[in-house]
Amino acid sequence: MTIPAPTRTPTGSTVLDLVLRFRALGLLLALAVLVGATASVNARFLSGQSVRDLLFAAAVTVLLACGMTTVVLTRGIDLSVGSTLGLAAYLTADAMSGGVPVPLAVLIGLLVGLACGAANGAIVHFGKVPPLVATLGTLYVFRGIVYFTAGGSRVNASDLPGGFLDFGNGTLLGVPYLFLIAAAVLAVVALFLRDYRSGRDLYALGSNPEAAALAGIPAGRRLMTAYALSGTLAGLGGVLYAARFGTVDASAGYGMELDIVAAVVVGGVAIFGGSGTVLGAALGALLLTVIDNALPVLSIPPFWQQAIVGALILAAIALDRLVALRAARALRKKGSHVG
Amino acid sequence: MSEAVPVVALRDVEKSFGAVRALRGAGLELHAGEAHALVGENGAGKSTLIKILAGLYRPDAGAIEIDGEPVDLHDPSAAIAAGIAVIYQEPALFGDLTVAENLFIGRQPRGRLGRIDRAAMDRDATALFERLGVLLEPDRPAKGLSIADQQLVEIAKAISLDARVLVMDEPTAALTSREVERLFDVVRALRAKGTAILFISHRFDEVEALCQRVTVMRDGAHVSTDPMGEVTVDELIRRMVGRELAAMFPRGEAAPGEVVLDVEGLASAERCRDVSFQVRAGEIVALAGLVGAGRSEVVQAVFGVAPREAGRVRVLGRDLPSGNPRAAMRAGVALVPEDRRQQGLLLDLSVMRNATLVRRGRLARFGFLTGAAEQREAAEWTGRLQAKYGRLTDPVATLSGGNQQKIVLAKWLATGPRLLIVDEPTRGIDVATKAEVHRLLSDLAADGVAVLMVSSELLEVLGMADRTLVMREGRLAGELPRADATEEAVMRLATGQTAEAR
Known part of the structure; x- marks a missing residue:
């Protein structure tokens, strides 16, 4: 995120920066309030173990939120990430329990994710199917494949190599490896979206598809990239899921897609494409994870949890709308040309 | 050469x-x-x-x-x-990208590791704008x-x-x-x-x-x-x-009658301000001006599609409430919108359904639409306008632009309007149909209908209008009677004679 030059006219870049910064600030503020309130009720919420658990839980969500952001930026959505994660997790774990070396098994997980993402991209681009419908379809298809392959069986932690599980539950200076991986991916995707031509093309595609066509932006390649990235990250998420839990059955990642979409929306990525950052999406993911973990501590009944997440999504969208309106008014400046 | x-x-x-x-x-x-x-x-x-x-x-x-x-x-x-x-x-x-990125999308200057060099990009943009002599900040978003x-x-x-x-x-x-x-x-x-x-x-x-x-x-x-x-x-x-212009714009002498539309001090959400004018029965009044001058906004506020913030609109002496198209329709106002594909037609529905859409209430018996009545009505009006289509049940999307426009006109003419508002009536239609639409508007005016026409096509404005109202930046810049309406006079009013520096 760029640091704005403070002394500018109100019509300049500071408005945009303010919107972005305001957004990140809002999320950080919400996080701080929530953490503070929870900690005041129960100080153990800030204990090393509790924070570690939180980071473990957040790692996979952040990872998938990065992929989801690239897709949502192009006016798309990827509802199949939960199923992709499940498929990758099961196939990776199954391969390892069958004696396949760990690096190869991890590669299998990533390739499964890539293939799922490429399938989504192909259906959306070549089939001209709306992303919502296309990935809703593949959500069921991929999940069906997991059930078909797994049947009723599951891979148990005792079947997996000890080193793999150690990695999944290990920490470096108190930070889980999984979270470090997610953070590294976050940094790379953020850099890609901000500083590379093909990354900017994704914003352009979501901002104005017709203009993107006129500018000669290769829409097909870019869409394939976005969906393939989302799929691959879901595949990686599956690998990390297997490493973390050890026990993998056909229902791994079930229903996860909506949590990811929620994180992305709360994180300020416009659902109609064109604006938002992965950093915001990651903060959104973190916030939702903290809510998940904090509510039991605050002894709020679990059924309130979903209502609160829902209210948060609506609030995020209302806030976006408000900020966008205010920004538009500020940008319209002196009414030199009406309309 | x-x-x-x-x-x-x-x-x-x-x-x-x-x-x-x-x-x-x-x-x-x-x-x-x-x-x-x-x-x-x-x-x-x-x-x-x-x-x-x-x-x-x-x-x-x-x-x-x-x-x-x-x-x-x-x-x-x-x-x-x-x-x-x-x-x-x-x-x-791209509204979400900066001005500089809009200029260089897909070919942004790159620095180390292939990363976009934003400083160089903004410099290049500034240089370009200087060459064009315009003041635009390269790093502001294009939105707005x-x-x-x-x-x-x-x-x-x-x-x-x-x-x-x-x-x-x-x-x-x-x-x-x-x-x-x-x-x-x-x-x-x-x-x-x-x-x-x-x-x-x-x-x-x-x-x-x-x-x-x-x-x-x-x-x-x-x-x-x-x-x-x-x-x-x-x-x-x-x-x-x-062909001769006379054939293209068949317009005789107008004999304006009573005031049908009386607009006073109309203002609508930042798009138009302080607009006052009248349209009489039997005359064609054109609203001219540059793109974005607020012409469409005026007619939309008159018809009630857009709410008005100030001013009053009277049709035949009766006040029209703000933001209520149904009241406008009851008062005898019809609006043929600018974008017929988006606003004027339901493209997937049949010619018949489209033609009778605004008359459903009148055609229904005991609340049910009878196919026969619909068909009769649709056939009558599309026939009068010589619209060409295969069957009444064909979707409107299969017709040419000119014929689509005739269906829109048929729809509104069937209501027997006293005031017909047409926004860009001949955009994107072929010359022959265009001449027919012009003749139709002329005939309507001769029958005593008041016509208010928005058009970007100067020839059309000059050829058709009895009076031309020119708008600039949301206000009426002036009014030209038919005799004084020349291309130069309209453009002068539309652009403002001394273009101020911005």
Whole structure:
């Protein structure tokens, strides 16, 4: 995120920066309030173990939120990430329990994710199917494949190599490896979206598809990239899921897609494409994870949890709308040309 | 000049969209270092021709040659790679990206590790804007730019491509005369460097000021190409229209009757302010002005599609409530909207359903629509307007633009309006149908209907209107009676005589 030059006219870049910064600030503020309130009720919420658990839980969500952001930026959505994660997790774990070396098994997980993402991209681009419908379809298809392959069986932690599980539950200076991986991916995707031509093309595609066509932006390649990235990250998420839990059955990642979409929306990525950052999406993911973990501590009944997440999504969208309106008014400046 | 191989040549190009033949034998040669005007009425095929040059459409037949070699411009990036840059009539920017990124999308300057060098990009943008003499911040988002500024960004983008061929589709429609001059200076400099320019404009003074040759198109075909000095504007117009103007604009003397529409101090959400005028029975009043001057907003506020913030609207002496189209319809007002595909028609529904849509209440018996009544009514009105369609049950989307417009008109005429508001009534329809629509409006006025017409086409305004109201930046800039309404007078009011620096 760029640091704005403070002394500018109100019509300049500071408005945009303010919107972005305001957004990140809002999320950080919400996080701080929530953490503070929870900690005041129960100080153990800030204990090393509790924070570690939180980071473990957040790692996979952040990872998938990065992929989801690239897709949502192009006016798309990827509802199949939960199923992709499940498929990758099961196939990776199954391969390892069958004696396949760990690096190869991890590669299998990533390739499964890539293939799922490429399938989504192909259906959306070549089939001209709306992303919502296309990935809703593949959500069921991929999940069906997991059930078909797994049947009723599951891979148990005792079947997996000890080193793999150690990695999944290990920490470096108190930070889980999984979270470090997610953070590294976050940094790379953020850099890609901000500083590379093909990354900017994704914003352009979501901002104005017709203009993107006129500018000669290769829409097909870019869409394939976005969906393939989302799929691959879901595949990686599956690998990390297997490493973390050890026990993998056909229902791994079930229903996860909506949590990811929620994180992305709360994180300020416009659902109609064109604006938002992965950093915001990651903060959104973190916030939702903290809510998940904090509510039991605050002894709020679990059924309130979903209502609160829902209210948060609506609030995020209302806030976006408000900020966008205010920004538009500020940008319209002196009414030199009406309309 | 004719000796040299043209930079770009289009030969016998044909292109059809469904049943509509947009181009039939269009041709054009552009030479290095010439500015070439392309004139023709709306619907003559100019835009289709440009889109073929831009790689957006592929011709059904005919050839595109670059430096004498046939090429296939299969998509926009192929056209850009071939050195063809296009400034479109409607700016198409990325609102979420910065102005500088809009200029350089896909070819941003790169620094280490292939990362975009934002500082260099902003510098390049600033340099471009200085060359064009405009003040735009490169790092602000494109969202919220005025239409003129958006158009300037498009122009800067096209110029920055250093193209061999620069196509400009009415680039000046939203610009002040100062900005236009500045643009022309840059274009002349490009031409001197050997760039071929294709300039499309409805303003003949601009065409004369900038171009060396002029090509006339009509009905999708090439009519003539002449050096600029060897042909008069009157002759060009005659060729564009293809018939005498009198036949195109059949307008007799109007005998205005009672005041049908009386608008006082109308204002609507930042789009128009303090607009007052009257329309009498039997007269056609045109609202002219540049793109974005607020014309459509005025008629929408009158009809009630958009709420009004201030002012009163009276129809036949009765006040119309704000933001209530149903009340307007009851009072005898009909609005034929600007964008018939989006606002005027339900494209997937049948001709019959569309034609009777606003009459459903009247046609229903005990709350049920009877097919027979609908059919009778639809057949009557579409027949009167000589709309051409296969069956009444065909979806409207299958009709040509002109016939679609007739269906929209049929729909509203069936309500027997006292005031008919038409917004760009002939946009994108062929010349023959256009003449029919004009005759229809004329006949309606003769029957005592008050007609309020919004049109961007000056010839139409001058040919049809008994009075012309010119708008600029949301206000009425002036009113011209038929005798005083000339192209220059309208443009002067529309642009503001002394274009102030911005």
